[in-house]
Amino acid sequence: MTESAQQPQKNVLIVTAHPEPRSLNAALADFAAEHLRAAGHEVRTSDLYAMKWKATLDADDYPDHPADQRLHVLDAAGRATAEGRLSPDITAEQEKLLWSDAVILQFPMWWFSVPGILKGWIDRVFTYGFAHGPGMPPPYSNGGLAPRRALASVTFGAHEPSFSDRGVHGRLKDVLFPLHHGLFWFTALAPLEPFAMYDVNEAPDDRFEPAKLEYADRLDHLFTDEPIPFRTLDGGDYDHDMRLLPDVQTAATSGPDIHLRPRG
């Protein structure tokens, strides 16, 4: 706590997505909120199930969209964002994101991705004109929602080895690449290494105390840990077709790792 108390006060948004208020996910979200507040930070929470968050993007998200006109999602979202005429539930979430210095997504891994309700939060809130789009810095740069940070805190039924480098499910970093790189880093939310809790279907209550200690350490470093070092699109490594230049040296021969900056 001593170390945390030396950090300047920051604002943290915690987004949770589990249908059971007594779930481990809810407990982890509560623990994070308490721990961060004790360290002097401000915390707001979007408990998507409690909010009965509308998980499905549709024309109702853009109230001025004419009912008889074909819905082009990017156009309609961009226009509603520019005119301040998004559905109020979306606007409220965008305001929380703008208020925040860091966002934590707390969710159970369902079918190797976020739950549908959380995907619907992503689809509806990260609108064209808010999180990316014309007049904004390019994606994968230090523009967009920078200098904010983002942490995925994820629970798994699976065992940890199955998500390891040679685990059958794929490396956790590869499974989360669409979230870490495609959402967070695309919109310039600096992605932190995820916090993962495995085997949660087997006596999770027994394992909550050690997990809390580990999570507390991650939360204490929420604003000091080095983010995943993805390359910037405008940093000279990519061509005008957004391909990595042939002479750029990569840590891996293929796969998501080629988009990491060499360390050191």
Add this chain to the structure above:
Amino acid sequence: MTESAQQPQKNVLIVTAHPEPRSLNAALADFAAEHLRAAGHEVRTSDLYAMKWKATLDADDYPDHPADQRLHVLDAAGRATAEGRLSPDITAEQEKLLWSDAVILQFPMWWFSVPGILKGWIDRVFTYGFAHGPGMPPPYSNGGLAPRRALASVTFGAHEPSFSDRGVHGRLKDVLFPLHHGLFWFTALAPLEPFAMYDVNEAPDDRFEPAKLEYADRLDHLFTDEPIPFRTLDGGDYDHDMRLLPDVQTAATSGPDIHLRPRG
């Protein structure tokens, strides 16, 4: 059409997820249905927006679950599946899947994944006891929902090079790894190479005719194309912790490709 007509008649389920009935996604789904029917196949469609599909998994999915009891999703889903007491909308989709010889997911890529409503279909329909679980063959094997096939037909606002081997968004195969490997192959739906249509925000109507020709060719080979050759979990390549054995040769040094069988 000659070649298609020689195929035995099969059953195809097309699941679509776009809010606009006049969208390119809807047109691709209609085209696929017509083309497959003309080739003698049976087609059923789950148009998730038209069905007002409930995108959020919750306790209502398991009507017998006691309201005062903590919801463990895996347990509750497994029990409801075993007892034939799932919410009727889920049962109807499971029956369509069991009826099908192939399933096509037609969706716009939103934030490097499926739309929320489609993620909710996956979360709710692929229950424990139906798509995986005790008494069933191991995941990533030829059990589960085998011998069915699965095809993702995806539209993108982005340009194709940005999803190429060195594209900034990641290779399409890596971005779709959670779907292809984590959902399809996990449940023994043999995953086919995706059908992709790029640049759809730029004059998509002009590009629909050539896209239809390309898609028709893919549909003609829906039951003959070689699936993505992922390894089987019970084929001797993985240890009891579900890790690839150290002496197993891999095409890549890291990343999703290590789970591919060597070709030829």
